[in-house]
């Protein structure tokens with residue numbers, strides 16, 4: 285499959301002089317992935333025999349997708365997710381080992397969550413008078429992840445740092461020392477289990493090592509796609525991974541930031557003169573883009589700095605459908621039947637909020653003997669031809685499908701109740717979750733079907749402006 289040629293501003297970015305730091309912010313479907321691939325290929329052509337280009341993105345499913353769509357353009361480029369880059373670098377410095385990263389999920393080993401739970405419970409019993417320790421463990425997990433992603437190294441630094449958004453008011457400055465105590469105790473327990481890192485603080489170790497590493501850099505140029513979800517410390521480590529005559533280019537869309545709350549690429553220490561903007565939406569039809577735009581203008585979306593508003597795409601299509609069902613089984617069977625018959629020659633994405641719901645849909649797909657792939661972190665290949673892809677909204681990041689089906693769009697599931705607990709604030713959870721549904725909706729090229737039972741989530745804008753057609757089945 286040949287990639288389309290660059291157009292308008294894309295052409296200007298593709299031809300930018302090579303060197304230094306560049307930031308490109310674009311709307312959903314603005315061609316950031318396309319340009320990341322083309323720029324990486326262009327840079328690889330300029331490299332001498334010992335110089336290399338890294339195209340780095342957030343998740344492994346996206347790496348598999350890049351490789352499938354790039355039509356040989358990436359022959360001379362290393363395509364990796366950040367963690368693979370980090371592990372490779374730490375390995376080259378003899379700082380890795382077997383099972384030294386505390387896993388996020390694992391049925392057989394202690395996870396980061398298990399260890400934070402243990403750390404909190406031990407501190408709670410050692411001093412029951414401290415009320416902060418009585419807060420839900422998810423609040424601590426959330427805060428520890430934030431501290432690590434910011435690359436904060438000391439309690440002093442943590443006590444000084446200014447927070448943006450509502451998270452700033454959630455944790456009083458005076459109480460930060462208790463969160464720090466849980467972090468420190470977690471680190472002790474982690475080390476006792478033989479783990480040196482976890483997925484959030486790995487980047488700080490890479491950054492520190494690169495800071496004092498005077499050897500020649502392995503990559504001359506780094507191209508980052510989906511950069512909005514890289515933590516500041518991941519981005520800083522990448523800026524240190526290139527030589528002084530190398531280059532780094534960041535492609536991202538703040539409206540699609542779905543990991544890490546309100547952490548901004550602006551904390552990454554890029555040295556830039558200008559920011560480039562891709563406003564043109566090349567993916568969605570006018571109707572789908574209009575719904576995406578309405579979501580991005582909703583009250584829950586407020587406070588998103590650097591948001592790039594899309595200009596209306598040219599392709600006309602049909603209005604998205606919003607269908608109400610009487611029960612969930614009927615809902616899923618209806619979608620599977622349509623996907624198998626009506627959309628048989630298309631790519632179809634069935635996307636949901638939780639992994640549990642993915643498993644549920646997979647069980648139905650198996651019974652229906654449908655042709656499907658599950659989107660997940662360990663995908664090696666990616667089928668681009670017709671067929672159904674099932675996954676969470678998170679796993680569909682950066683991808684696109686001819687038709688997107690979004691079942692379970694209910695108040696009960698959106699926002700996710702665990703996020704409300706972790707953030708101790710429904711409004712904050714809504715502001716996170718609305719970005720997820722923005723990502724989900726903007727994955728659709730031509731068809732979008734949303735469905736629910738019971739009550740529709742408030743995250744979907746109301747229909748006064750005829751953004752969608754409503755049905756009951």
Ligand SMILES: Nc1ncnc2c1ncn2[C@@H]1O[C@H](COP(=O)(O)OP(=O)(O)OP(=O)(O)O)[C@@H](O)[C@H]1O
Nearest residue numbers: 288289290291312313314315316317318566567682
């Ligand atoms: N200049 C162009 N001409 C034709 N098609 C284009 C052009 N630029 C992008 N596209 C197409 O538009 C779609 C979206 O592009 P791409 O995935 O690169 O956008 P993106 O900015 O990475 O989107 P997102 O952030 O939503 O994942 C793709 O199918 C891509 O091939």
